[in-house]
Amino acid sequence: MLHELRFYEIAAGHLDDYINHAGKVAVPFRGDDYGKLLGFWACEIGAMNCVFNLWEHESVATREVLRAKLAQQDVWRNDYLPHSQPLMRRQFSRLLTPLADVNVPTTTGNLYHLRIFRTRAGKTAAFARLLQDELPAPLWDASVAVWTGNSGEINEVVHLSAHAATQSPAQIMQSAAWRTFLKQHGAMVEDMQTSLMTPAEFSPWR
Numbered sequence: 001m002l003h004e005l006r007f008y009e010i011a012a013g014h015l016d017d018y019i020n021h022a023g024k025v026a027v028p029f030r031g032d033d034y035g036k037l038l039g040f041w042a043c044e045i046g047a048m049n050c051v052f053n054l055w056e057h058e059s060v061a062t063r064e065v066l067r068a069k070l071a072q073q074d075v076w077r078n079d080y081l082p083h084s085q086p087l088m089r090r091q092f093s094r095l096l097t098p099l100a101d102v103n104v105p106t107t108t109g110n111l112y113h114l115r116i117f118r119t120r121a122g123k124t125a126a127f128a129r130l131l132q133d134e135l136p137a138p139l140w141d142a143s144v145a146v147w148t149g150n151s152g153e154i155n156e157v158v159h160l161s162a163h164a165a166t167q168s169p170a171q172i173m174q175s176a177a178w179r180t181f182l183k184q185h186g187a188m189v190e191d192m193q194t195s196l197m198t199p200a201e202f203s204p205w206r
Contacts, residue, residue, distance in 0.1 A: 002063060002095060003147060004055045005158065007047070009090040015042060015049050018087045022051075023202045025080045034070040035063065038102075039205040041112055045169055046195030049089075054116065054160075054205075060095065060150070074133070095156055096147035099132045104143050108206040110162040112144075113172050116193040117157040123188040124148055128157045130185055136177045145206075155190075162205070170195055 010018045019042060027037060035055040040086040043050040057063040118129045125148070132146045140181055149156035163172045173196060182189075199206040 001098060001143075002057045002059055002150075003038070003098060004057060004063065005094045005147075006053050006055070007090075007092040007094075007097055008051045008088050009047070010049045010051060011087050011089055012049055012086045015051070018051065018084060019200050020186075021080070021083050021087075023200060025075070025085070029073075029075045029080070030070070034066045037204055039112070040200045040203040041197035042200065043195045043197050044111075045173070046114075046164050046193065050195070051195060052195070063095075092152065094152045094156070094158065095150040097150060099128055099146045101147070105162040105163070105205050106142060107162075111165050111167065111169075111172060111197065112197040112199065113142075113161045113163060114195045114197060115159045117159070117189050118153060118190050118191040119155045119157060119188055122157060122162065123153045124157060127188040130181075130188075131157065131159050134190045135181060137173060138177045139181065172196060176194065 019040075022040070029039070030037070035057050038054040038056055040053045041051065042142050057066070073097065111180070117127065128146055128148050131143075135143060139161070142163050144160040145158075147158040149158065161172075173194060
């Protein structure tokens, strides 16, 4: 099992334009034929004017085959890319391996919290396992998945959690339980990025 987390930085003022175009053209056309879409989010806090989307593939090899096939499709080449590419300022893709089965959100109307850690050399597996197995109850209950990276920067761990939209950003991003966990294990971490995201209407995980 392989997951791909894609990141797009969109031109200022055009985030809604890109999301609307993706929702009307790219997502309906792709379906599950070129990888399975799990989530599609706009970033609210953290990286600005950005979109994240998460795809599931059988393997790196099958992803490459499907990406090549997608690039040959007329709808993709003529209807999607000419309108989406001018809106993009930067793109990045992470190929990720989940530590365990994904805890698929069963509710809708969630806010999603994405944390990307760069660990100290030699500490990636240990820190990922702590996130998977040792989070205190309030954080564990919200946890969706923990991944280690297969591309991009080495020594990366990615954690995604889902929270009821009734919670404030401060409650989600600065919980006492999280501060305690990071105080205990933060020596393993060199750097951390954090983003609070809202799902698009067409996102399977909402």
